[in-house]
Amino acid sequence: MTIPTSAFLELPPEHRKSPRTTTPVANALPKLCGEEFGTGGRAVTASASMMNVYKQIEDPPENVPYGTVTQTIFTFEGEGASDYLRRLRGSLDSCPSFRRSGTTVEVRTRPLPGVGDEALLVTQTWPQTDLQGSRTGGDAVSQITVIRVDDVTTVLHDQGWEGTSGSPDLMDDFARAAVRALDTWQR
DSSP, X not given: OOOOGGGSOOOOTTTEEEEEEEXXXXXXXXXXXXXXXXXXXXTEEEEEEEEEEEOOTTOOTTSOOOEEEEEEEEEESXXXXXXXXXXHHHHHHTOSEEEETTEEEEEEEEEXXXXXXXXXXXXXXXXXXXXXXXXXXXXXXXXXXXXXXXXXXXXXXXXXXXGOOOOHHHHHHHHHHHHXXXXXXXX
């Protein structure tokens, strides 16, 4: 089985900073405490990843991007998609925080009702820094949304540009758009 490009999130033109690109699955999946997101396991029948670079609507064209959303899609046989989410929840339960570049990143996980057949929102929070690594005050936030639709699971990983915060409101919109793309592909 091959996962078509049409199965992936297509950013609305007003948020698209550049065309989406394919990226290796192993590079696309988030790394927290370990290999929580793995590569899906033996029940995977296909996997693929794409990256979108996005901007805020009001950003002038010369601005740097606001962030990236990397999406990985796994198709499974049997109960593989449900099993993947169950394993992921268990792994994340034992990962309340981790160290990245000398900084503690806090991890919060909660169900995301009304998105796909089942969804999980993972929020990462860490002290905001400038490009040189000096604290600027406040926190930076990044989100990961894991969604199951039938026998497919998708992982959306939002990262702000150069270590800044992503956009939780946009991520919610992107998650719902990703479900619509998966629904259309599976029909």
